[in-house]
Amino acid sequence: MTARPGVDARSAPGARAAPGPDGGGAGLDPALFRGAMTRFPSGVAIVTTHDRHGRPHGFTASSLCSLSLDPPLLLVCLATSARCYPVFARSPRFAVSVLREGHEHSELARRFAGKSPDKFSGGGFVPTAHGGTVVAGALAVVECAVRRRVDAGDHVILLGEAEHVTLPERGGRPAVYVDRGFGSLCGADCARSGTPRGPGP
Numbered sequence: 001m002t003a004r005p006g007v008d009a010r011s012a013p014g015a016r017a018a019p020g021p022d023g024g025g026a027g028l029d030p031a032l033f034r035g036a037m038t039r040f041p042s043g044v045a046i047v048t049t050h051d052r053h054g055r056p057h058g059f060t061a062s063s064l065c066s067l068s069l070d071p072p073l074l075l076v077c078l079a080t081s082a083r084c085y086p087v088f089a090r091s092p093r094f095a096v097s098v099l100r101e102g103h104e105h106s107e108l109a110r111r112f113a114g115k116s117p118d119k120f121s122g123g124g125f126v127p128t129a130h131g132g133t134v135v136a137g138a139l140a141v142v143e144c145a146v147r148r149r150v151d152a153g154d155h156v157i158l159l160g161e162a163e164h165v166t167l168p169e170r171g172g173r174p175a176v177y178v179d180r181g182f183g184s185l186c187g188a189d190c191a192r193s194g195t196p197r198g199p200g201p
């Protein structure tokens with residue numbers, strides 16, 4: 001039987017797409033790859049920067065990843081097709097606002113995942129002491145200096161060194177994005193509030 005990339009991989013657990021001409025999965029059905037990634041839950045952040053006129057720009061990101069402690073590095077990936085890409089390609093700094101669970105921040109995440117020309121006019125942002133523009137009430141804020149930009153397929157990886165971190169005393173739970181929807185972590189609090197956790201003894 002001949003394996004067809006992207007088709008047999010779906011129907012046969014453990015099957016792999018045939019390598020493309022570059023040795024990778026170039027023949028893979030993109031929807032299949034996307035489908036696999038939607039099953040991987042992630043936190044949600046809004047990444048912001050300023051253009052040379054001082055105007056803020058930003059996008060919703062789930063590709064945020066802690067990279068190194070010494071020096072303190074993180075990475076976030078941005079599609080080169082994004083309208084804000086040319087600004088991030090030049091700006092020496094960016095800020096990451098980690099979003100909370102709940103309607104307010106998931107609405108913000110949707111707004112910043114959209115194509116409105118003025119995403120900031122709906123409010124929800126505050127200036128920082130270091131010149132950044134970040135989400136009001138963010139669970140955490142990390143302001144970074146760009147250390148490297150690495151081309152990766154149709155994205156660029158922005159490597160940022162954390163220069164300032166703001167951790168509001170009021171804790172809370174992060175927004176979670178999985179299966180193309182926003183949710184939240186549900187841990188011990190759910191048990192305390194009586195949320196069913198499955199069959200008990």
Ligand SMILES: Cc1cc2nc3c(=O)[nH]c(=O)nc-3n(C[C@H](O)[C@H](O)[C@H](O)COP(=O)(O)O)c2cc1C
Binds near residue numbers: 058083110116177
């Ligand atoms: C939950 C979520 C996470 C996302 N994560 C990323 C990401 O990490 N990188 C990215 O380039 N786009 C990501 N996107 C899509 C961008 O937010 C979206 O394309 C945005 O419109 C880009 O802004 P712009 O094109 O208006 O500048 C994500 C969208 C959602 C809903």
